[in-house]
Amino acid sequence: MNLRQFDLNLLVALDVLLQERNVTRAAERLYLSQPAMSGMLSRLRQSFGDELLVRVGRGLEPTEFAAGIAERVHECVQELEELLVSRRPFSPESEKRAFRVGATDYTVLLLFEPLMKRLSEVAPDISVNFVKLELTSGERIAEGVIDFGVFPAQFEPGLPSEPLFEDTWVCAAWEGNSPHGDRLTIEEFLSRPHVSFSISDPGHVSVAQDYLARHGHEHKIIATTESFTAAPFLLHGTALLTIVPRRLGERLRSAAEINLLELPFEVPKLQEKIVWNPRFSSSLAHTWMREQIVDVASAL
Numbered sequence: 001m002n003l004r005q006f007d008l009n010l011l012v013a014l015d016v017l018l019q020e021r022n023v024t025r026a027a028e029r030l031y032l033s034q035p036a037m038s039g040m041l042s043r044l045r046q047s048f049g050d051e052l053l054v055r056v057g058r059g060l061e062p063t064e065f066a067a068g069i070a071e072r073v074h075e076c077v078q079e080l081e082e083l084l085v086s087r088r089p090f091s092p093e094s095e096k097r098a099f100r101v102g103a104t105d106y107t108v109l110l111l112f113e114p115l116m117k118r119l120s121e122v123a124p125d126i127s128v129n130f131v132k133l134e135l136t137s138g139e140r141i142a143e144g145v146i147d148f149g150v151f152p153a154q155f156e157p158g159l160p161s162e163p164l165f166e167d168t169w170v171c172a173a174w175e176g177n178s179p180h181g182d183r184l185t186i187e188e189f190l191s192r193p194h195v196s197f198s199i200s201d202p203g204h205v206s207v208a209q210d211y212l213a214r215h216g217h218e219h220k221i222i223a224t225t226e227s228f229t230a231a232p233f234l235l236h237g238t239a240l241l242t243i244v245p246r247r248l249g250e251r252l253r254s255a256a257e258i259n260l261l262e263l264p265f266e267v268p269k270l271q272e273k274i275v276w277n278p279r280f281s282s283s284l285a286h287t288w289m290r291e292q293i294v295d296v297a298s299a300l
Helices: 008-020 023-029 034-048 064-085 105-122 137-142 186-191 207-214 246-256 284-298
Strands: 053-056 059-062 097-103 126-132 148-152 161-167 169-174 194-197 221-225 241-245 258-261 270-276
Touching: 008 023, 008 034, 008 064, 023 034, 059 064, 097 105, 097 137, 097 284, 105 126, 105 246, 105 284, 137 148, 137 270, 148 284, 161 246, 161 284, 169 246, 241 246, 246 258, 270 284
Parallel strands: 097 126, 097 148, 194 221, 194 241
Antiparallel strands: 053 059, 148 270, 161 270, 169 241, 169 258
């Protein structure tokens, strides 16, 4: 393959295709039609003399060759992007790009509406792709796959961060089988079964659950979910309790038919922070987007 005859836009397409492993999602990220994206994949296959992505079941998986070059391709694209924007002024009104943010569904629920409203007013061609927060999200930020992550303050990925917002914890119970009053007794809390939140690993629990375990408040957890917002709905028709951030509980109180009860002991506040790759600390676009997220969060 002759570099002079190779369209560097294909390298960008290959990077996104290997990340998404889905032609439709890759096309959306690059603001292309699906047929155009399929055409680029065909040209890439011809250029590299390899299928690159093959269908396995219902999805696409990289070939051995593609998996072997994926990291190098991503690094090349990042280097090219940094080179091209190094002297280019940034204007949110005309910028056309997408940012990837790793966050829990609770964080997305709080930030989505005000952030989308802000972007629609000042940066109509900038979009945000929220992706599931996982234990490996810090690594994906370090690799440049995710632009930002929203993590509890206790999380230490060794990357730059800035505080976003705080929340307190309450206990939720189905209103059809809820303890009386607006505060649980320690006996009520410990005697009932619980649903707990975890991030992609049953061994990982929420900040509140971790604090309770470390301080000797042993309670019976009979189920875990990776969704903060699903937990309140799972209480319906049961005697289960779950600990949720107060803002989430208040938003879902009516829809999930739950009562919110004060905990019988003090639990440290939930403190969320935004984390990013230091390589982009001086990037005008990244800095601007980070400032929008921080500003929106400060108004919650």
